[in-house]
Amino acid sequence: MSVPVIAMPSTGVGSKSLEDTTRSQKFQLGVLLALKVLQSFGYYSLCIILSIFLSEELEFSDTRAGLLYGLFGMAISVASLGTGWVVDILGPKRSIMLGAAILTIGRVTLAITESTVVGWGLLVIVLPVGEALGIPVLAQAIGVVSKPSEAKLNYGLFYTAMNVAILCVGPAVDGVRGSPSLVLATGIPPYRLLVWLSSGASFLSFILASTFLNVGPSVVKDEDSNADRLESGSLGAVSEELWTPTFRHFLKVVVALVGVRCLFRHLDATFPKYVVRAFGENAPYGMLYAINPSLIILLVPVLSSVGASGAPVDLPKGSCTESMSSAFPFLDQLTRLPPLRLIFIGATISSLSVLWLVVTTSLTGAALFVATLSIGEALWSPTFYTWTHTIAPPQQAGRYFALSNVPLFLPKLIAGIMSGALLEKYCRPLPDVCEDPNTLWLAIFASACPFVLLLNTQRWL
Numbered sequence: 531m532s533v534p535v536i537a538m539p540s541t542g543v544g545s546k547s548l549e550d551t552t553r554s555q556k557f558q559l560g561v562l563l564a565l566k567v568l569q570s571f572g573y574y575s576l577c578i579i580l581s582i583f584l585s586e587e588l589e590f591s592d593t594r595a596g597l598l599y600g601l602f603g604m605a606i607s608v609a610s611l612g613t614g615w616v617v618d619i620l621g622p623k624r625s626i627m628l629g630a631a632i633l634t635i636g637r638v639t640l641a642i643t644e645s646t647v648v649g650w651g652l653l654v655i656v657l658p659v660g661e662a663l664g665i666p667v668l669a670q671a672i673g674v675v676s677k678p679s680e681a682k683l684n685y686g687l688f689y690t691a692m693n694v695a696i697l698c699v700g701p702a703v704d705g706v707r708g709s710p711s712l713v714l715a716t717g718i719p720p721y722r723l724l725v726w727l728s729s730g731a732s733f734l735s736f737i738l739a740s741t742f743l744n745v746g747p748s749v750v751k752d753e754d755s756n757a758d759r760l761e762s763g764s765l766g767a768v769s770e771e772l773w774t775p776t777f778r779h780f781l782k783v784v785v786a787l788v789g790v791r792c793l794f795r796h797l798d799a800t801f802p803k804y805v806v807r808a809f810g811e812n813a814p815y816g817m818l819y820a821i822n823p824s825l826i827i828l829l830v831p832v833l834s835s836v837g838a839s840g841a842p843v844d845l846p847k848g849s850c851t852e853s854m855s856s857a858f859p860f861l862d863q864l865t866r867l868p869p870l871r872l873i874f875i876g877a878t879i880s881s882l883s884v885l886w887l888v889v890t891t892s893l894t895g896a897a898l899f900v901a902t903l904s905i906g907e908a909l910w911s912p913t914f915y916t917w918t919h920t921i922a923p924p925q926q927a928g929r930y931f932a933l934s935n936v937p938l939f940l941p942k943l944i945a946g947i948m949s950g951a952l953l954e955k956y957c958r959p960l961p962d963v964c965e966d967p968n969t970l971w972l973a974i975f976a977s978a979c980p981f982v983l984l985l986n987t988q989r990w991l
Contacts, residue, residue, distance in 0.1 A: 564738060566668050568734050569695075575727055577798040579721050579802070580798065581799050581949070586721060596946040598649070600946020601943060622671040626663065626667050632663070636652050637725055639656075672919075696820070699823075701816060787981070792945045793883070794941075808891060825908065826904055878906070880907055952974070956969055
């Protein structure tokens with residue numbers, strides 16, 4: 531199928547040309563959202579079981595599994611910093627195809643290997659490069675196919691697409707774990723089977739991107755601009771180009787979000803082992819995990835229904851989002867707050883969610899933790915994507931969006947190290963009972979608070 535390449539126009543166009551471009555933009559938006567679903571399913575279906583996979587299949591201790599989980603996330607952050615300018619040169623399509631190919635090969639290898647050395651190499655080198663060429667590139671491409679007035683709504687859809695995938699992850703994990711017949715039929719242990727499932731999502735991403743994706747770079751390039759872009763690839767030129775007041779302000783917000791992102795990473799690194807050890811091997815941690823995307827899918831379209839200009843977007847009559855917006859008028863006022871204020875409110879709500887696990891050890895407390903965490907996420911995370919799109923210069927969009935993923939992946943190192951140490955001290959696997967889970971979560975809560983306070987410190991920002 532042949533469709534026009536979408537890129538930000540540099541000259542005026544006629545009405546027919548504009549109509550064709552708009553139609554193509556909508557088609558490409560659909561392709562990008564489908565890619566986001568596939569990439570997110572592949573990533574999160576691996577993350578939610580990674581800590582247990584390392585302990586059960588590669589026989590890592592809690593400490594070593596936590597460390598490798600953390601290094602995996604840290605390596606993605608480092609790879610994002612190193613590949614941002616490459617993405618600016620290659621463009622979205624080739625970057626996404628390359629990333630999907632790397633992830634497919636890497637995840638298939640992880641599914642079959644029994645070597646701890648190979649496991650280290652895959653999680654510290656191979657898979658991080660593939661992730662860095664995927665997730666931030668999709669976020670950048672959404673900005674390319676969006677009109678300025680539609681950017682906020684499209685980023686809300688982008689974030690919702692990710693959570694549609696995560697919503698599928700929870701039941702898939704519990705379904706495979708609770709299906710001995712499937713394990714017997716395939717001869718593959720359940721956690722290795724889930725890694726194979728993640729590999730399949732990567733392969734489908736490659737097919738979809740190579741067949742239908744036609745999104746060009748965020749600016750029209752000619753020979754001179756290409757030469758300038760390549761020349762700016764040197765470390766000195768990149769530093770001079772990026773180290774502006776706007777970029778420094780952006781970087782401070784990225785750092786301040788590390789703490790709240792740590793809490794989300796504990797959903798992968800700590801929460802599954804905590805649930806299994808506190809409530810039994812058959813405890814439905816996949817379904818508890820699914821509370822997060824369920825609420826995001828419900829809330830984000832409502833919170834994104836206010837356009838970038840501040841004018842409300844017309845919602846379909848009788849739709850769920852229209853009904854909620856009418857029933858809760860304060861949501862409209864909330865979304866009109868300055869972006870940084872909205873980010874701070876959402877991050878604070880997410881941080882307070884851990885207190886549910888501090889005061890009670892029960893499946894109800896675990897469900898309330900995930901629910902409160904998700905409400906805060908619905909406020910701050912899509913807003914952060916939109917804010918990044920708004921302030922990023924077009925020629926540097928790839929680098930800004932690569933850096934915007936630092937609060938998504940860098941906290942994995944912190945959360946992984948904390949998770950291993952705290953689980954071994956307060957929630958050991960034997961005798962299948964958490965000795966002091968409340969202290970475990972209190973330590974996690976205390977670690978996030980200083981970062982959240984930075985978001986409300988004018989001197990810092």
